[in-house]
Amino acid sequence: MTKLKVCGIATLDDAIELAKLNVHMLGFVTDPISPRYVKFDFLNFLKSLTLPLVSVNVFNIREAIRRTPSNFLIQVHRILNDDEMDIMTTYERKFIMYVPMSERYLPYLEKALNLTGMVLLDLERKSDKPDLNFASKVLKDHPEVGIGGGINLDNVREFLKLEPGWIDVSRGVEDFPGKKNLNKVRKLLEVIA
Numbered sequence: 001m002t003k004l005k006v007c008g009i010a011t012l013d014d015a016i017e018l019a020k021l022n023v024h025m026l027g028f029v030t031d032p033i034s035p036r037y038v039k040f041d042f043l044n045f046l047k048s049l050t051l052p053l054v055s056v057n058v059f060n061i062r063e064a065i066r067r068t069p070s071n072f073l074i075q076v077h078r079i080l081n082d083d084e085m086d087i088m089t090t091y092e093r094k095f096i097m098y099v100p101m102s103e104r105y106l107p108y109l110e111k112a113l114n115l116t117g118m119v120l121l122d123l124e125r126k127s128d129k130p131d132l133n134f135a136s137k138v139l140k141d142h143p144e145v146g147i148g149g150g151i152n153l154d155n156v157r158e159f160l161k162l163e164p165g166w167i168d169v170s171r172g173v174e175d176f177p178g179k180k181n182l183n184k185v186r187k188l189l190e191v192i193a
Ligand SMILES: O=C(O)c1ccccc1NCC(=O)[C@H](O)[C@H](O)COP(=O)(O)O
Pocket: 006, 007, 008, 027, 029, 031, 033, 034, 035, 036, 056, 057, 058, 077, 122, 123, 148, 149, 150, 151, 168, 169, 170, 171, 172
């Protein structure tokens, strides 16, 4: 069954309620560029939650690795250069590597898959349209890969047809940036089940 990661959670209440709904992964953006930004200190309040927790970072990956509690996965939400990729192999942390959902990034996808079993195919820019043909090709060989990018209740079935390992949803289950709508999440879980 495809799993669900809800990302961009910005309040403790939402995190606790989403955990009760049996969402499979919870994501928190710890980079100030995001309107869903939470401070690293906030992550320490989530220790009682036993489901996989993810800290999402864009620019300062080293600081993220240093400041993210050890039970969290770290999602690297930026294209790394080769040197940065090499440095990543020296850390004993579990990473999710973001790879843009585009044929142009096939070589980068291979590198990301060598680094971790957890890859997220996602939009390069929020305004882009997902390239589901490319995602489908990737998922045939790597069914564990996750996909995201503008998923909502209206389009989620198109993504599920590809049988991804997991889907990543943020804007599609929000009332406004950082405030999740639990009813939308419940409905999404029903569609996935
Ligand atoms: O969601 C953000 O605000 C964000 C900002 C900067 C880097 C990453 C960010 N989100 C990363 C995610 O994992 C999203 O959940 C994923 O891109 C799907 O988002 P959406 O298209 O809004 O469902």
